[in-house]
Amino acid sequence: MTKWLSHRMVERGIIKEEEQELYQFGIRNGMILLLNVVTALVIGLLTEQLAVVAVFTLSFMVLRSYTGGYHSDSRIFCYLGSNLVLLVPVYTQAVFCKTSLAWLLAVLLVSAGIIFLLSPMHSKNRKLDKEEQKHFGRKARL
Incomplete structure (x- = not known):
C-alpha cells in the first residue's frame, strides 16, 4: 500500500x-x-477506561520519544508488546486509587529517578551518538 x-x-x-x-x-x-x-x-x-488509556498513551509516547529503550525487530511484536504495556495501567489503576498519596509520591520519585539516571537508552536497532545522547537526555530530564 x-x-x-x-x-x-x-x-x-x-x-x-x-x-x-x-x-x-x-x-x-x-x-x-x-x-x-x-x-x-x-x-x-x-x-x-478511556481516560486512563488517553493519559497513559500520551505520556508514554512523549516520554518514549526522548528516553529511548527497547526496539523490536518485528513490527508485529512491537505492536503486541506496546498494547500489552497499555493494559498494565488499565488493570492496575484501581490499585493506585486505593494507595496512599505518600506511596504514590514515592513511586513517582523512584520512577523519575530511574528516568533521570538511565535515559536515553540505546538499543541494538537504535544507536545514539554522543550528540543525540546529550540532546535526548536533556529532553527526557525536563
Missing part, C-alpha cells in the same frame, strides 16, 4: 521519484502510529 501511495504521489507530481522511498518509510510509520492510536482507543472503550 505504501508503494502504491508513493507511486501515485510521483505520478501526480506531488513528490519527486528519488524521494519515493523516503515517503514510503514515512507513510508506513504513520500508518503504524495510527493503528496503535486506534487500538488504544478501542482498548479504552472496551475496558471503559
